[in-house]
Amino acid sequence: GEDVEQSLFLSVREGDSSVINCTYTDSSSTYLYWYKQEPGAGLQLLTYIFSNMDMKQDQRLTVLLNKKDKHLSLRIADTQTGDSAIYFCAERMEYGNKLVFGAGTILRVKS
């Protein structure tokens, strides 16, 4: 079945690194995504990783994928107060365009 799980809350201090974790169940996932949602707004794609990769780095963001354990993580280096938001992990099924989203992790950055 399709299921994506994330921890609900993470609090870090400004300047520290944040690591948001996600697990998924469908081994046929092709792409995995991280989206960011600011209060009262829609979602914005932050980054994605193809299922045959194990790491992707994009400026302050590092995505790690452990396909064997079906575990995805997003590391934000030098976390800023503007990074405070809800972060959603999502997986794309092997066929079609359907995405399955996790419940979201609320990241709070303390100054």
Add this chain to the structure above:
Amino acid sequence: DGGITQSPKYLFRKEGQNVTLSCEQNLNHDAMYWYRQDPGQGLRLIYYSQIVNDFQKGDIAEGYSVSREKKESFPLTVTSAQKNPTAFYLCASSIAASFVNEQFFGPGTRLTVL
């Protein structure tokens, strides 16, 4: 500016009334989607459409209806059959034939049924 718009931002309705939420995009995307967001539950897919005049049910289609008469528009009607309609509704669009399938989201409509 290319983008996806939803209106209105806030909507209040009495129980038992149907209500239609608007979603328009000028990105020339073929595919459009409707999601419902509830606190602590993430996004759940209501309906999606890959092409004009065609749409498929998502995971929670009961009590909702859609139409796709134009490429740019994908309105969602919340009917009186939807038992718990109060939620935040998000519309998205994407290029249909894309490996990455990046979905672009609108700002959302918060529906409150009184």
